[in-house]
Amino acid sequence: MPFTQFTNLDFDEIKVQIKDFLRSNSNFTDFDFEGSNFSVLIDTLAYNTYINAFNANLVANESFLDSATIRENVVSLARNIGYVPRSRTAATASIRIGDINLGATNDSTPKFLTLRTGLVCVGNVQNTTYRFSIPEDITSSRVRDIGGTSFAQFENPITIFEGTVLQRVYRVDTSQDQRYIIDSPNIDSSTLTVYVKGTNDVGLGRKYSMVDNILNLDKNSEIYLAQEIQDEKYEILFGDGLFGRKLENASIITAKYLVTDGETGNGPSNFSFQGSFTQSDGTLFTPSDTIDITTVSSASNGAESEDVSSIKYFAPRLYSAQYRAVTPRDYEAIIGTIFPRTESVAVIGGEELDPPQFGKVQISIKPKNGTFVSDFDKSQIKNKLKNFAIAGINSEIVDLKILYVEIDSNVYYNPSSVASSETLKTEIVDALNQYASNVEINKFGGRFKFSKINTLIDRVDNAITSNITKVIVRRDLKALLNQFAQYELCYGNRFFINPAGFNVKSTGFTINGFTQVAYITDVPNKNASGNLDGSMKGTLSVVSKNNKNQQIVLIKDAGIVDYKKGEVILNTINITSTVSENNIIEVQAFPESNDVIGLKDLYLNFDVSNSTINTVKDVIASGEDVSGVVFQRDYYTSSYSNGDLERK
Numbered sequence: 001m002p003f004t005q006f007t008n009l010d011f012d013e014i015k016v017q018i019k020d021f022l023r024s025n026s027n028f029t030d031f032d033f034e035g036s037n038f039s040v041l042i043d044t045l046a047y048n049t050y051i052n053a054f055n056a057n058l059v060a061n062e063s064f065l066d067s068a069t070i071r072e073n074v075v076s077l078a079r080n081i082g083y084v085p086r087s088r089t090a091a092t093a094s095i096r097i098g099d100i101n102l103g104a105t106n107d108s109t110p111k112f113l114t115l116r117t118g119l120v121c122v123g124n125v126q127n128t129t130y131r132f133s134i135p136e137d138i139t140s141s142r143v144r145d146i147g148g149t150s151f152a153q154f155e156n157p158i159t160i161f162e163g164t165v166l167q168r169v170y171r172v173d174t175s176q177d178q179r180y181i182i183d184s185p186n187i188d189s190s191t192l193t194v195y196v197k198g199t200n201d202v203g204l205g206r207k208y209s210m211v212d213n214i215l216n217l218d219k220n221s222e223i224y225l226a227q228e229i230q231d232e233k234y235e236i237l238f239g240d241g242l243f244g245r246k247l248e249n250a251s252i253i254t255a256k257y258l259v260t261d262g263e264t265g266n267g268p269s270n271f272s273f274q275g276s277f278t279q280s281d282g283t284l285f286t287p288s289d290t291i292d293i294t295t296v297s298s299a300s301n302g303a304e305s306e307d308v309s310s311i312k313y314f315a316p317r318l319y320s321a322q323y324r325a326v327t328p329r330d331y332e333a334i335i336g337t338i339f340p341r342t343e344s345v346a347v348i349g350g351e352e353l354d355p356p357q358f359g360k361v362q363i364s365i366k367p368k369n370g371t372f373v374s375d376f377d378k379s380q381i382k383n384k385l386k387n388f389a390i391a392g393i394n395s396e397i398v399d400l401k402i403l404y405v406e407i408d409s410n411v412y413y414n415p416s417s418v419a420s421s422e423t424l425k426t427e428i429v430d431a432l433n434q435y436a437s438n439v440e441i442n443k444f445g446g447r448f449k450f451s452k453i454n455t456l457i458d459r460v461d462n463a464i465t466s467n468i469t470k471v472i473v474r475r476d477l478k479a480l481l482n483q484f485a486q487y488e489l490c491y492g493n494r495f496f497i498n499p500a501g502f503n504v505k506s507t508g509f510t511i512n513g514f515t516q517v518a519y520i521t522d523v524p525n526k527n528a529s530g531n532l533d534g535s536m537k538g539t540l541s542v543v544s545k546n547n548k549n550q551q552i553v554l555i556k557d558a559g560i561v562d563y564k565k566g567e568v569i570l571n572t573i574n575i576t577s578t579v580s581e582n583n584i585i586e587v588q589a590f591p592e593s594n595d596v597i598g599l600k601d602l603y604l605n606f607d608v609s610n611s612t613i614n615t616v617k618d619v620i621a622s623g624e625d626v627s628g629v630v631f632q633r634d635y636y637t638s639s640y641s642n643g644d645l646e647r648k
Contacts, residue, residue: 009053015046065312074308075228083315084212085228086340087189090258091162091265091302093132095121098292100277102143102150102285110279113140113152117256118165120158120275121293123268130265131274132160132299135191135258157296160271161191163260170253180236181229184259189234190340191258194224196238196251204254212337213323214243221245232305262304269298301341303368325388331361331395338384339377343368346444346601361395364444364601371400402476403491404607405448405596406588407432409457409469412618417463421615424461428613431460436606446604450594465618471594474607475568477585479509479575487573491566492599494592497524499532504540504561504568505647507586508579514554516544517579519646520570520587522561536564542573543645551645566591588647612648 019042061067065077075085102109115138123130140152170180182192197205211223223244225237236255239245247253273291278284306314317333325331328347336342343366350360365373365381373381378397385395411428418424435456440447450471457467475489495503506520524538540559544552559570568587578585598604 009050009057011046011050014049014053015042018042018045018049065315068312069308071232071308072230074311078311078315079227081315081319082213083311083318084226085311086303086306086337087228087232087234088186088260088262088305089301089303089340090188090191090260090262091130091267091299093123093160093162093268093271093299094157094296095160095271096157096294096296097154097273098294099151099153100140100287100291101289102152103288105145105148105150109150110143110152110281110285112143112280113277113285114138114279115140115154115158116276116278118275120160121271121273123162123271123299125267125269125299128264130162130261130268130299131164132162132268132271133165133258134158134160135165135193135256161188161258161260162265162268162299162302163188163258165191165256165258168255168257170255172247172249172251172253174247174249180238180253180255182234182236182255182257184257185232186259186262187234188258188260189226191256192226192234193256194236195254195256196222196247197254198248198251205252208238215323217243219243219245260302263302265302266300267298269295271295300370301367303341306340321388323388324390325385326390328361330388331363331385334385334388335363335365335381339365339373339381341367344443344603346603348600352600359392359394361389361393362601363395363397364400364603365397366400366444366603371402373397373400398601401490401602402605403493403596403598403602404474404476404605404610406472406474406607406611407453407469408472408612409467410614410616411457411467412465412616413461413463414465415463415617418461421617424463425613425615427460428457428615429608431456432606432608432611432613436608441604441606444598444601444603446598448596448604448606471591471596472588473566473591473596474586474588474610477506477570477587479578479583479585481578481583482512482574482576484572484574487568487570489568489587490602491568491589491591492602493566493596495561495563495566496590496592497532497536497538497563498590499524499526501538502644503538503563503589505588505644507584507647509575509585510577511542511554512574512576514544516552516554518542518544518554520558520568520585521645524563537562540568540570545645563592586647 062070062073065074068074068077078085097115100113115134117134117137119131119133121132123132138154138158141155143150143152166184168182172178192210194208194210195204195206196208197203206222208222208224211217211225217223217239219239219241221239221244223239226234227237229235236253238247271293273293276284277287314333314336317329318337321330321333325334328349331347332345335345345366346364348362350357350362353360353362367373381397382395389395411424413421413424435452436442448471454467454469457469458464473491473493475491477487477489497503501523502521503524504520504522508517508519510516511518519542520540521543522538522540525533525535527533538561539557540561541553542555542558544554546552555573557571558573559568561568566589568589575585580586596604
């Protein structure tokens, strides 16, 4: 019998192997397999072998975390190393409830009002109504008397959660192998509260605490664990008498949780009250007036359950961290669990800062929705990190720094091969947006690869003959209006230097003492002969334009630009307004390398929406201009700086 490779899974190759095996037998040496009915049997054997081999390979793949693809298997493998995937996250909003009229002050006036658990208000976005609830009762801070009329006040902003509060009750039966499964699949596990009522307890009983590990537990710890099972449902696990209190027979378990729409619940900003109150004596209270609601912050931070790729990324990293934050990777893994809305995180040790700050860890977080983490969330993250960090190490959460990458591309096309230039442009933008969603781009440490962009554009449509693309990097300066301030923007990539200047450009703004719209520009440092002096630095100026489009210098020495480090430092200046919205000044430069990297705490973002795509007829390819006499070129497309003063 000839040597046979048993690793082939291709149907045709399996057939060849079966035929070779049969030919090794003297009875089939000269047998015509294809010309006989015996070929049907061979096909059947090959098909059966193929199916078995495929299933065996699938089972093997699903046995390892890095190769598994089915969610249930990935969740199960992650569970083996103590990782619980994030559930859906409810969108949250912050509101204030106006003073509630309790009527004339008398002995029967309630001492306080309680906003009951469950529905509080509804909000609308895109013609869809969403329910917003609270998972626990909230009691008014005080009742005050004004002119003989009493008013109840909820002074602090109330956090409301998109979704519906549900409750599930279980009776413990120790005589059987019992499981406590929450049937609702779309719960927000962070809102899950569990009560256990024993024979001597009143009300709902004792409130148990959720934990994610067995550290620091004893036999009396009143805890539970929640883990994802089939169909994205959750199971509640209790102690066994060694780690955590063991449930008593006939105990009553009450689980309260929120079922949410997740990410689709983001957006509502106007709310109408739909909740209910109870008085201090426990009876219902019906307000005589309409309840006023003031929105403090719109609904945001809703998210879908953690996807398979995220589980496969974070599970082994959290396991390697072993519930302690020592290395930057430890911090990244732990932050991803304590702040579920994390999309990407960068952690820099104090020794890597300039200048070094020993005993400090600098953290930058890109949330899934939006660009900034609220001060409240920052405080919560820092407090939770104390349970994992080494004593004496201070963590600092800094605002996100985004390095935007834009392209300015002239795309040449054959007009006879495409319906219209606008259709072609739409196809290009769609392809670029799809590439921008790639995991290698939009993240800390992301990399923009110029060659891939060129190739991508060329392959969008057969009508495209070539493209000439220029790369631009941008940082957004958040101006502090009507106050003197200094600004520093770090790009982390070396700048191209055009000796004529105009390497740094900005959108317009106004400064104190001048009415003209001003811009930032640069002049590279030169020696006496007028050549670059080799310092790789330049001087920033604040300039404007007169009615003849001539440049006017408002501030000659306004700061410095370090082309080598990729830094723009603006000296003390009083900015009074900006042309762009939200007090933003967009400051761009041209990178020396067309490949751009987001280093350290810079979040790389390929900004397709602010990129320029020009479609240009290739009249040579179409045959309109065989000699190339009238072929039009954009002479600035392949260069770095076009000499314009302002950012377009």
